[in-house]
Amino acid sequence: MQGIDGAKLTAAIDAALSRLRGYIPPNSLRSYLFGLICAAAAGLFEFWLKRLDQDASPLIAYYPAVAFTALLGGIGPAILVTVIGGMTAAWAFMPLAYSFALDRYGDKVTLVTFAFVSMLLTLGADHFRRLAKRLEDEEQLRQLAVQELAHRLKNKIATIQAIISVQLRDQPQVRDDILSRLAALTATDHLVEEANGRGAFVHDIAKTELGPYVASRVVIQGPDVLLPPKYALTFALLLHELATNSAKYGSLSVPNGIVLLNFRTTEALLEIGWQEKDGPLVSAPKRQGFGLRLLSRALAQFGGGTDMLFEPSGLVCKMTIHLPAGTGSHMVGDDGKPITAAAT
Template sequence: MSLIKLDIPVRTAVLLESFLELDQAILDALPIGVYACDADGQILRVNRRAIELWGRTPKLLDPVQRFCGSFRVESLEGEFIPPGETPMARAVLAGESFEGAEAVVQNADGKRWVARVNVAPLRDEDGSVVGAINCFQDVTREHEMRLEIERQQRNFNLAMIASDMGTWRYTMADNICVYDDNAQRLYGLTEARFLHDKDGVEAKFHPADRNRMWARLAKALDPKGDGRYDVEYRVRQLDDSWRWLSAWGLVEFEGQGTNRKPVAIAGASRDLSERKQAEELHRLLGNELNHRVKNTLATVQSIVNQTLRGAVDTEAARTTLNARIVALAGAHDLLTDRSWAGADLADLAARAVAPFVSGQIALVGPSVDVPPGQALALSLALHELATNAAKYGALSRPEGRVELRWQVQAGRLNLSWRESGGPPVVPPTRQGFGSRLIEHALSRDLDGKTRLEFAPEGVRCSIMAALAEPGPQITPPTTPQTTPQTTWTRPSA
């Protein structure tokens, strides 16, 4: 038990005798418990309040029940204190003095309460201890309130830590701001006191935020205002990085009317870094979404215009238009699944040729990511090649075959489309939408080169493009069966 010693001048036995001679009515009128022991620890005198607190009446001059009339005494931490080690025993046996020492007392009926004791040893003229007097009272409610305050403080501290918050107080007289431990961490400080002068502010607060901070501070300090301070700013950290903080507080004024003046600001600050990062990301995503929507609308508009230009058969034009938009939507789905971080070319190719004749198209190549713009362009190009093959080329006959093969070398994509087994190819007399898309738009969108050939044995298309990020170094296989690359062949229906 933590005990506080008190220096008391040498007493005389007369004091003990005087206490013993006091009228019992006077002792019983005292609002605190009082009792005295002799040099052997036997209880000589006790008042009514002490008996009430103990819940029993001790036997006077009893050699068995010495030092204390309590049934059981424990430390505040719950450790048992034997009678011979109580404050009264230590005062009688060792001459120690105690002021404001606290302990838990358990009565015989089970009641538990907190006692605060003041014990003073009594000495004769030679300085020898002849006894001691103990004054004590029940401070259970005060103790519980103190524990509750401590609990609330702990909860407050935990809440401040969990919410990345810290508290501070700025005084005008010395221009000093004092930060708690959490706030020191947020502000990148190594000590609690911070001098809020010109040099300190310029070293700690971001140049772009200082005017706003000073303006909000001036408004809060206005004696005619409500004294509320609220601002967001960036503060320099120990590693020279910047952290966004929100600071708010309330000004303390003194005086009234024209004499009212600010003396301090008490407030708190909170880490806004994650929120600011989220806002910046939201802004970037909004801009990117706006850009992509515009590009998509422009692509759809081009598809519509090219499809309907010179169309004679309205129904056939509608069917073609729908198929092209579905192909574009398929590429969008792939990109959406990966948050528009790109698309796997193998998945994109499989989806582009999925509506066409099964078992006649072989897809040979590695898994490689292509950026969003290239994914949309490739999806439309492959759809146009497959559509043309189904109408006029290899996919228009059961024995026809198409091989789509790609590889990546030194960060460049090489893709080839080869048809075989179809009817003899006759070069078109005019350039349709598919040809224009592949030879012109595709080259621009892919930042590369395309070549479309109408060879008699089958249409061939080669595409070369620079990927946004270098892909894996792939050596083209000699045959699909012996290569470590994956071969995708659509199953028969």
Template sequence: MTRLIDDIKQIWHGELQPSLAWSGTFATLCLVVATAIRFGMAHLRPDVFFTPYIPAVFFATAIGGSAVGIATAMIGATLGLVLDFGGGPVDAAKVALMALYLTVSALVIWGAGHYRSLAVKQREIARRLTEEEQYRKLLVDELHHRLKNKTSTIHAVLHQVLHDQPQVWSSIDKRIRALATADDLIARVDGQGCDLKDLLMSELGPYGHVRFELNGGALFVPAKLAVSFALIFHELATNAGKYGAFASPRGFLQVSWTMQEDRLKLTWDETEGPPVDHIGKPGFGTKLLNAALSAFDGKIETTFLKTGIHCTMQCRVPPN
């Protein structure tokens, strides 16, 4: 019984095409049920001849198609005309009711047939979308794999070229690794972006989870903005490791963020770091911080306090 119900559901949604024998059996069952209902109604109103067969026509068409529906309608008209549970004669009124029944049945058959065609088209579209989604995922995975290979190749080439310039190499090496980490995070969510907290954890985790605190709700960051944040967080974390909170045994970092409409406000606050005696000329890192969020209508304000660096970032978060 359960299997029969499942088959009917699949046929109803256009997922399964029944055989002609199955459709004929179902239509016959519908006619039997309709005749039984008509027999019961005859005790109340003996002039109900064709109305109970209209639902039978609908279900027979929805399951078996227009041809089965037409056959069901014709058999229903014959049964309504021949079987007279009230004992009345065949007169003009009965013929008129039959004509009306056939007209309504034609409309029902057209509607049910139209529904079947829509269900089949919908199923075909769903199948094609599933195949395209699988192909897209395969393509994205392949592109991500090639990107990782190219990043590794660039990393190796730069290392070979700059092996006699360790300071330059150290700066470039860490930034390439930060970009690779951001790409991995973005790839985990199918190239669409990543959560801000995950991005921070990937960059700050190596310094020890007891050295920092993250305050803010879940916030999904689109891919392009995530890459910019990856570079920003890497730059700030590197500075914290060299000169700021992570360079002191008691140093501590607190990162907080809030959203107001589509604007993100993030605060990077270091405490208990070594005192900052001298601030050098703006280097690549400073230029990076100043320009990283400009594409997102954002800005970064940095203040060097005695207890550590205080950085405030604001930007627009594009919709996903």
């Protein structure tokens, strides 16, 4: 829970800083006004601090004021805060008070040190500001590129579907099978797009492919795992074949039939169980169609496999996928809380 709160806090701070950077253009009139506000706030804090302790540093509040101004306003406003801070401290907070006369050698060293450190803070904060701005611009460009690619992909798929519909109009069964598989890939692509290209969660894929049945006929159990895009598309195809087969010949073809879909993780391995119950009697087919060949071979590219048992009570399909490194940090348990490592 602490990790979630920390991530939310970091995201909130980043969002707030981003909005402030957009509202305060570097080296603009607003940025100089912002610098004056920071200098005034630091001066008031120093005045309050001196009333509590006469030996308190006369410049301690100006260091964060310089850094914060440079981070949001740029080098010019930060230099202004440095000058105002040094002059205010020399005049009001150092002996002799309310005079620019500096009798002590240590006070002169303090001012020189403040000027030097402020210069370093200014350059460092300004570099960080420029870097953050560049990263924001690159992220916006990446999102635009992803959206454009997704849009082009949708157009291409729509064109392919139109071609298939025309070319296979005399073979409706083949046509419908191909179009339904393309629809499954398109739906998963949409899930990947919504996750900014990171992939799609197995529960979301299952609910998308089994939409009409999930509420009453399909029971989904186990941790939710974020699969990378290639893994997600393959899993969507497999689930589509299982659902289609079940709707034609298995448990989903009769009113009382149900499907149990469970996920289990052990280290870097995702185990998926598909079990049909209360359906018609089933037996192993005499020949393998495209769906069965896909089920038996698709997961081999990920170091996994498929084991199918045609039991009288219904099809039982056990699938395994070797997850890439880091997938454990994108798991959610049955209670909706993140799982930081792969676990059963």
